[in-house]
Amino acid sequence: MHSIDLTLTISGSTPSFPDSPKTQLISWSNIKEDGYNMELLFFSSHTGTHIDAPFHFVRNGLKINQIPLDRLIGKGILVKIHKPKNTAITKSDILLFEKNHGIIPSNSSVFFISGWIKNLQKKNYFKENPGLSVSAAKYLASKKINLVGIDSPSIDLGKDISFRVHNELSQNNILIVENLINLDKINSLTFDFSILPLKLKDATGSPVRAVAFCN
Numbered sequence: 001m002h003s004i005d006l007t008l009t010i011s012g013s014t015p016s017f018p019d020s021p022k023t024q025l026i027s028w029s030n031i032k033e034d035g036y037n038m039e040l041l042f043f044s045s046h047t048g049t050h051i052d053a054p055f056h057f058v059r060n061g062l063k064i065n066q067i068p069l070d071r072l073i074g075k076g077i078l079v080k081i082h083k084p085k086n087t088a089i090t091k092s093d094i095l096l097f098e099k100n101h102g103i104i105p106s107n108s109s110v111f112f113i114s115g116w117i118k119n120l121q122k123k124n125y126f127k128e129n130p131g132l133s134v135s136a137a138k139y140l141a142s143k144k145i146n147l148v149g150i151d152s153p154s155i156d157l158g159k160d161i162s163f164r165v166h167n168e169l170s171q172n173n174i175l176i177v178e179n180l181i182n183l184d185k186i187n188s189l190t191f192d193f194s195i196l197p198l199k200l201k202d203a204t205g206s207p208v209r210a211v212a213f214c215n
Helices: 091-101 134-142 164-171
Strands: 002-005 024-029 038-042 050-052 073-080 109-113 147-150 175-178 190-197 205-214
Touching: 050 190, 091 134, 134 164, 164 175
Parallel strands: 073 109, 109 147, 147 175
Antiparallel strands: 002 205, 024 038, 050 175, 050 205, 073 190, 190 205
16 A cells, blocks of 8 residues: 655645735744744645635534544545536536446545646636536535545635535535645545644634545
8 A cells, every 4th residue: 555645735835815824934943043943834724735624614513623533534535527717517527427437425535636736826726726516515415425625726616706615515514625636646436545634723724634545
């Protein structure tokens, strides 16, 4: 079994969502003056490869520190549906995947390869990204899906400022992971994964270290 890192490196050049603070890693101490190196971290809890807790969109939703570990470690299903900019992955797309590869079981964790991550440093990354349609989100919610991941900055279309898919999934207690990388390096439709956030009290999200384990 080998591991595949699905995580963006967080640095000063990591793009931030519009209106979010720019990521900064600020030197605080150094070996010459203090005897050790240390830095301060300044960035949104939704920076880089990160997880959204339901509390991000639901008043009484599950918070990051309340997510059970068994929801963050498990088996994933890889769904490859490349879409051009401003185009949604639909319920019909998912049904076609199931026709060709088998039904996605209830309580699964589903990872979508859109191919959009290649545009990470482009100006349209946050504004024109593909995402899920509301019909696709409702279909996944009907299956009581555990987690939905995607290799784009948002599970919603970039142009959908009402966050309808975030709301649909969050209201159904479905975890959301965004900005995944290297999904195309996974060589099977199913794989083991670990997606571990910081245990931040009452937080809406957290950067994660996301890893796939493949044979």
